[in-house]
Amino acid sequence: MMSAEQAYPLATADSDEILALRQQASALRDLHWGDVVTYSRKVFVPLTNMCRDTCGYCTFVKPPGSPDAHIMSPEEVMAVVKEGERLGCKEVLFSLGEKPEKKYPEARARLAELGYDTMVDYLCAMCQLVIDNTSMLPHVNAGTLSEEDVLKLRPVSASMGMMLENVSRRLMEKGQAHYACPDKVPVQRLRTLELAGKYNVPFTTGILIGIGETWQERVDSLIAINEMHQRYGHIQEVIVQNFRAKPGTAMADAPEPELEDMLLTLAVARLILDPTISLQAPPNLQEHYKDYIFSGINDWGGVSPLTIDHINPERAWPKIQSLEFKTSECGYRLQERLAIYPQYQNLPEKYLSAEMSLRLDALESQRTPLYA
Numbered sequence: 001m002m003s004a005e006q007a008y009p010l011a012t013a014d015s016d017e018i019l020a021l022r023q024q025a026s027a028l029r030d031l032h033w034g035d036v037v038t039y040s041r042k043v044f045v046p047l048t049n050m051c052r053d054t055c056g057y058c059t060f061v062k063p064p065g066s067p068d069a070h071i072m073s074p075e076e077v078m079a080v081v082k083e084g085e086r087l088g089c090k091e092v093l094f095s096l097g098e099k100p101e102k103k104y105p106e107a108r109a110r111l112a113e114l115g116y117d118t119m120v121d122y123l124c125a126m127c128q129l130v131i132d133n134t135s136m137l138p139h140v141n142a143g144t145l146s147e148e149d150v151l152k153l154r155p156v157s158a159s160m161g162m163m164l165e166n167v168s169r170r171l172m173e174k175g176q177a178h179y180a181c182p183d184k185v186p187v188q189r190l191r192t193l194e195l196a197g198k199y200n201v202p203f204t205t206g207i208l209i210g211i212g213e214t215w216q217e218r219v220d221s222l223i224a225i226n227e228m229h230q231r232y233g234h235i236q237e238v239i240v241q242n243f244r245a246k247p248g249t250a251m252a253d254a255p256e257p258e259l260e261d262m263l264l265t266l267a268v269a270r271l272i273l274d275p276t277i278s279l280q281a282p283p284n285l286q287e288h289y290k291d292y293i294f295s296g297i298n299d300w301g302g303v304s305p306l307t308i309d310h311i312n313p314e315r316a317w318p319k320i321q322s323l324e325f326k327t328s329e330c331g332y333r334l335q336e337r338l339a340i341y342p343q344y345q346n347l348p349e350k351y352l353s354a355e356m357s358l359r360l361d362a363l364e365s366q367r368t369p370l371y372a
Contacts, residue, residue: 002271004223010268011215018264025270025296032275033298037327038337039320042091042139042302043084046310047072047123050107051097053181056250057211057243060311061097064106071110071119077126078133080307085134087305090363091158091339092136094123095310098143098183120149127156131355135363139302139339141204143192144183150195155353158340158360159236160196161204164189167224168217177211177251190224197232200351202344206239206280209265210257218265222272229274234351236341237278237299240266242285244312259288263295270296278341283323284315290326299337300327338363 013021048071051061062069081092100107101118116122120142127138137158144162145153153160167186171178178184196203207221222238229235242257257265262281270279280299283289303317318326324334338345338360340352345364348357 001226001274002268004219007219007222007268007272008216010264013264015260018260018267021267021271022263022295025267026294028270028275029279029296029298033278035332036335037293037298037300037332038278038335039300039323040091040302040337040339041089041320042093042304042307042339043080043089043136044093044095044302044304044307044310045072045077045080045126047077047094047096047126048100048107048119049097049310050100050104052099052103053097053183054179055181055184056177056179057246057254058311059246059249059313064104069106071107071114071122073114074126074129078129081130081134081136084304084306085136089304089306090135090137090336091302092127092130092134092138093141093302094126094138095141096123096143120145120152124152124156127153131156131359135359137339137356137359137363139204144188145192145195147195150192150199150201154199154201155355158338158352158356159202159204159344162189162192163208163239163241164193164205164221164225165208166211166213166217167221168213170217171212190228193225193228193235194232197228197234200232201234202236202340202351203234204237204239205235206237206241207265207269208241208243209262210243210255211251212254219268219272222269226273226277229277234344235274235277236344237280237301238269238273239280239282239301240269241282244285244315246314259286259291262286263291266292266295266297276343282309282312284309284317285312289318290330293327293330293332300334 049062130138139159140157141161242262278299279297280301281292281297283300327334344351
């Protein structure tokens, strides 16, 4: 695996060096993942778009004064989930703003109407509702979690996730992307990764590039993720996501990462990370996404035939048929996967509740054909 000392000088890599790194990364991917590139057929459920953080690039979050601020009702959740199940989806991605009840009385009041004190308690209940009424697998992305939160969510989710984004405290300074965002303190996010490892939670994390970080800070973030995996073995996938500027945000005029920057970062990520960690990049955030395959990715992440990407609503998912075609153009096969990777599914006593293990066994024999 590539060390930080080897990766730091690559900030000035030229096109020939980048091509060589991409070839190395692709060879490593082929060795460990073969000729298959995977995706998860999902529905995206934005349980709430209220959040106590105000990231400089985010349009997902709505303050209580906005007419769009919302906490979904159980009926709204299940309407999406049931339609997704009808369309062959297996994963319910619960994504939500972080701890709005700690900042907004309106969020506390709405949760009280629903019968809950915290968003995590409500999230647990919605996961259980999915389990009781469908065959689908909850995957929760609730941001930073306490030990108590992890223990509550573990029995009712197949896997969990939280983007590390970056380990730089500098990005929390005034004028930077994470200013006034208490849940983006790097030590808190690393603590969540550690708690997930301590309690054997199959976990997704990743970095967000182009938000004002230096190349060294980007490398340091990948190293931190890998070190956590070396300690606990629970990081099932790492996402490298490119920033996209959005009107109305503090970073509306910030430059977006160039394609070559993304390709270099992907290659270096593949060479830094343990090869057993799946490397993922979202196909809806880059027109030339098939180039990612030749930088070492083996997964496209969740793709929905029903719901939009609520974090990047202006960027539509590619059709699964188009994703299959572009993958095959590169000489690889597209294959559906579940929200938990096989190496964790195959150790159910360690990584799964008994109920979740039975559900996974049933789903493995029912995965939707590619063009369904």
